[in-house]
Amino acid sequence: MSGTAAPAGKREQTKAANRAAILDAARHVFADMGFGAASVRDIVRRTDLAAGTFYNYFPDKESVLRALLDEVATEVRARVQSARHAAVTPEAFVADGFRAYFTYLGTEPELFELMRRNAGTLRAMFDEPAIGAGVDELDADLRAAVASGLVPEHDTAYMARAMVGAAFEVAVLMLDREPTDVEGAVAFVTRLFLGGLERHG
Amino acid sequence: MSGTAAPAGKREQTKAANRAAILDAARHVFADMGFGAASVRDIVRRTDLAAGTFYNYFPDKESVLRALLDEVATEVRARVQSARHAAVTPEAFVADGFRAYFTYLGTEPELFELMRRNAGTLRAMFDEPAIGAGVDELDADLRAAVASGLVPEHDTAYMARAMVGAAFEVAVLMLDREPTDVEGAVAFVTRLFLGGLERHG
DNA sequence: GTCGAACTTGACGCGTGTGTCACTTTCAGT
DNA sequence: ACTGAAAGTGACACACGCGTCAAGTTCGAC
Numbered sequence: 001m002s003g004t005a006a007p008a009g010k011r012e013q014t015k016a017a018n019r020a021a022i023l024d025a026a027r028h029v030f031a032d033m034g035f036g037a038a039s040v041r042d043i044v045r046r047t048d049l050a051a052g053t054f055y056n057y058f059p060d061k062e063s064v065l066r067a068l069l070d071e072v073a074t075e076v077r078a079r080v081q082s083a084r085h086a087a088v089t090p091e092a093f094v095a096d097g098f099r100a101y102f103t104y105l106g107t108e109p110e111l112f113e114l115m116r117r118n119a120g121t122l123r124a125m126f127d128e129p130a131i132g133a134g135v136d137e138l139d140a141d142l143r144a145a146v147a148s149g150l151v152p153e154h155d156t157a158y159m160a161r162a163m164v165g166a167a168f169e170v171a172v173l174m175l176d177r178e179p180t181d182v183e184g185a186v187a188f189v190t191r192l193f194l195g196g197l198e199r200h201g
Numbered sequence: 202m203s204g205t206a207a208p209a210g211k212r213e214q215t216k217a218a219n220r221a222a223i224l225d226a227a228r229h230v231f232a233d234m235g236f237g238a239a240s241v242r243d244i245v246r247r248t249d250l251a252a253g254t255f256y257n258y259f260p261d262k263e264s265v266l267r268a269l270l271d272e273v274a275t276e277v278r279a280r281v282q283s284a285r286h287a288a289v290t291p292e293a294f295v296a297d298g299f300r301a302y303f304t305y306l307g308t309e310p311e312l313f314e315l316m317r318r319n320a321g322t323l324r325a326m327f328d329e330p331a332i333g334a335g336v337d338e339l340d341a342d343l344r345a346a347v348a349s350g351l352v353p354e355h356d357t358a359y360m361a362r363a364m365v366g367a368a369f370e371v372a373v374l375m376l377d378r379e380p381t382d383v384e385g386a387v388a389f390v391t392r393l394f395l396g397g398l399e400r401h402g
Numbered sequence: 403g404t405c406g407a408a409c410t411t412g413a414c415g416c417g418t419g420t421g422t423c424a425c426t427t428t429c430a431g432t
Numbered sequence: 433a434c435t436g437a438a439a440g441t442g443a444c445a446c447a448c449g450c451g452t453c454a455a456g457t458t459c460g461a462c
Contacts, residue, residue, distance in 0.1 A: 011408075011459060018410095034322050036237025039449055050411045055451065117321040121235055124318060158371055158389045165370030166363035173362050188359045196393035212429060212438075219440095240419055251441040256421065 019057050021047050023071075026064045031114040035065055035121045062125070069122065072111045076104050077134045084141055090151055090197060093141070095190040098167060102182045105171050116172065135160050151197050163193055220258050222248050224272075227265045232315040236266055236322045263326070270323065273312045277305050278335045285342055291352055291398060294342070296391040299368060303383045306372050317373065336361050352398050364394060 008016075025046035029038045040061050044054050058064050083100035087093040105112045115122070142156035167189055174185040209217075226247035230239045241262050245252050259265050284301035288294040306313045316323070343357040368390055375386040 009460070014458095015409085034235075034237040034325070036235040036239070036322075038237070040451090041449060051450090052412070052452075053410055056409070060451090117325060119321050120318040121237075121321075124235070155385075155389055157374060158386070159393075161370035161374050162367035162390065162393060165366035165368075167366075169362035169366030170359055173358060184356075185359070188356055189363065192360075192363060192394075192397035195396035195399055198396055210430070215428095216439085241421090242419060252420090253422075253442070254440055257439065261421090 018049060018053065021049065022054060022057055022064065023068060026061070027068060027110055027114055030065065030068070031110060031117050035061070035118045065118075065122075066126070068111070068114065069126070072108065072115065073134075076101065077137065079104055080134060081137060090145070091190065091194060093145065093150070094193050094197075095186055097138075098189050099182065099186045101167060102171055102174060102185050105175065106180050106182055109175055112171065112175065116168075135164050138163060154197070159197075162196075163189075166192070219250060219254065222250065223255060223258055223265065224269060227262070228269060228311055228315055231266065231269070232311060232318050236262070236319045266319075266323075267327070269312070269315065270327070273309065273316065274335075277302065278338065280305050281335060282338060291346070291395060292391065294346065294351075295394050295398075296387055298339075299390050300383065300387045302368060303372055303375060303386050306376065307381050307383055310376055313372065313376065317369075336365050339364060355398070360398075363397075364390075367393070 022043060026038075026043045028046060029042045033042070038061060040054055041051065043061065043064065044051050058067070079100040080097050083096040084093055087096050139156050139160040142151070142159055145151040146153055146156060170185050170189055174180060174182070223244060227239075227244045229247060230243045234243070239262065241255055242252065244262065244265065245255050259268070280301040281298050284297040285294055288297050340357050340361040343352070343360055346352040347354055347357065371386050371390055375381060375383070
């Protein structure tokens with residue numbers, strides 16, 4: 001009957017369901033009113049649970065944000081990383097990385113909206129610049145590309161930031177346009193940054 | 202004695218001083234804890250004023266944010282606009298616009314921090330994408346440049362967003378590095394986007 | 403069917419924020 | 433000086449969020 005791994009007792013089932021319900025409610029609340037203005041009560045109210053129950057699952061609203069973040073950050077990082085590491089040409093490096101990024105965001109627009117709305121808070125709270133989910137890794141990959149001669153020498157720290165910042169804004173616009181045109185966005189940023197990389201030679 | 206225009210009665214003097222004190226306190230508070238988490242009391246506490254006095258100047262905290270925003274948005278827009286409109290080559294168009302932007306941010310790092318911290322809130326609150334203070338104007342300028350043949354045809358909406366997003370992130374890094382190197386940042390983004398623009402032809 | 407541990411519930415005590423308002427202080431005009 | 437309007441003050445009434453906890457409910461083991 002149940003599709004996934006363990007059938008599990010009813011106890012564990014509701015436990016997982018409650019946790020999921022809280023995370024789901026929090027996703028909406030944080031995206032709608034922003035993390036700072038949101039209260040634990042706002043989250044609970046979007047749920048069938050009682051106020052006290054919340055604290056069986058998370059100690060405070062910050063933990064919920066953290067959980068939500070881990071969800072998205074690890075996923076997007078892994079996808080982008082593996083896409084980039086499979087690339088051998090600069091074209092593929094840029095295009096595949098962005099494609100993985102844009103594709104995932106198209107899949108989870110709600111999480112993206114949450115990140116967009118609370119980007120400043122995230123930066124301040126966890127020093128991880130989770131917004132781009134891996135500026136450091138991009139920087140590292142760029143340095144490796146420079147070292148191996150694939151790409152001309154340049155300020156990789158600036159470049160990583162610029163790529164993430166531009167990609168983020170382009171993603172916003174991409175998701176605003178109907179229908180969502182991932183390939184168009186990929187083509188745009190790829191041309192932009194390939195041109196930029198060459199020019200730095 | 203007093204440098205500026207009207208010596209003004211003591212009445213008007215303190216009135217202006219109080220308003221300025223509130224705005225200054227709010228600048229700090231919004232930048233430190235984020236707009237959503239901040240309270241009117243937090244602002245007042247950073248001031249010599251009583252709680253009630255606040256409401257003689259602003260109806261609520263949102264109005265303070267609005268006032269703060271107008272301060273920075275109109276200033277940066279005017280500077281960038283005039284810098285760009287004086288340019289005749291694509292090089293100057295890109296470089297001068299960014300230079301005006303970076304230079305102003307270097308002047309007012311506190312307002313920049315406020316914008317950075319609350320970018321998501323600003324977008325949600327006022328539809329104006331005040332963060333880049335003029336994406337629309339940049340888009341318009343780009344379209345004009347395309348129409349006049351200065352620059353090859355491309356998706357100017359994407360380009361405007363990408364430029365603003367990249368500039369914002371580069372500015373963050375620029376202000377983190379010591380000493381603040383405006384010309385280095387200008388040179389970086391100029392090469393990046395000139396290469397990108399050419400490549401789109 | 404019984405029992406106990408795990409979980410849920412919602413009301414409670416406490417702290418804090420909101421916007422207001424009667425009262426006081428301050429300044430400008432005479 | 434004197435006076436009245438303008439502005440400042442802080443306590444107040446109300447509302448809400450927080451985290452807890454005693455009481456109730458539910459599931460699973462035997």
